[in-house]
Amino acid sequence: MKAAKAKAGRRRAGRPPLALLGPAQITRAALKLVSRDGYKALTMSKLAKSLNVAPSALYNHVRSKQELLRLVEDSLMARVDVSAFLDQPWDQAVSKWAHSYRDVFSSHLPLIPVIALLPVTNAPQTLLMYEAVTEGFLRAGWRSARIIDAIVALESFIFGSAYDVNAPSDIFAPGELGATAPAFSSAVAHRSNAGQLNDADAAFSLGLAALIAGLATTLV
Structure with missing residues (x-):
């Protein structure tokens, strides 16, 4: 029984479930990507890869790069x-x-x-x-x-x-x-x-x- 509970409590390896994604996590990843590789590296596909999710999962939270940039802008201006x-x-x-x-x-x-x-x-x-x-x-x-x-x-x-x-x-x-x-x-x-x-x-x-x-x- 204990072994079964421990196994159930562990998240499966691979891509994280969609529920783990959110604006804050996406914004942090975008800022990290730009800081490391420059603005040209900020594409939806590269951002999805850095978050270890499929691009389709990312689009469930940000519909376009313009919307992504608004998240980034808001994150910086809030500081x-x-x-x-x-x-x-x-x-x-x-x-x-x-x-x-x-x-x-x-x-x-x-x-x-x-x-x-x-x-x-x-x-x-x-x-x-x-x-x-x-x-x-x-x-x-x-x-x-x-x-x-x-x-x-x-x-x-x-x-x-x-x-x-x-x-x-x-x-x-x-x-x-x-x-x-x-x-x-x-x-x-x-x-x-x-x-x-x-x-x-x-x-x-x-x-x-x-x-x-x-x-x-x-x-x-």
Whole structure:
């Protein structure tokens, strides 16, 4: 009797039953696949293989690659911290949101060109993120007509800065051609950042502060 119960309690080898699949598991597998092999590797067949299921089983949960991308987008946007918009001054809230946003996407570079162009239609977590940001702008006195343009301006800077986090430390080294660009080479050699920040963080902090200050003037 005990042997029979033990045997019944063990899952059979092979593909897992369909019930084990769900949006969270599929999203994690998709992010892992992209991180390891790049966005071009994210196909429904390869994703199904990584989950050890038949493609038909995967299609029972996500009907298309577009729907899969919405799951991925929602997963990443849910990680962006928007809590500061609840109780902090607008400029500080934008700064904390932007830093969190950059940190999330600097760990998922292959997805930036995709997510940046992906409509937010029917993506609940993504819409909640934007709702929190928009409410924060409204509380700070922004007119609705200007908010989306401001968010796009900030996102453009954030996505570019996410790439810079992953740039090699010698990206601006002129090499043997330093003499052909003496002013630039000197600026590179004398680059220094206060507060023990690395180059990427220092550049981001400088640019973000300037962008926030510039946006703030539009409220005057």
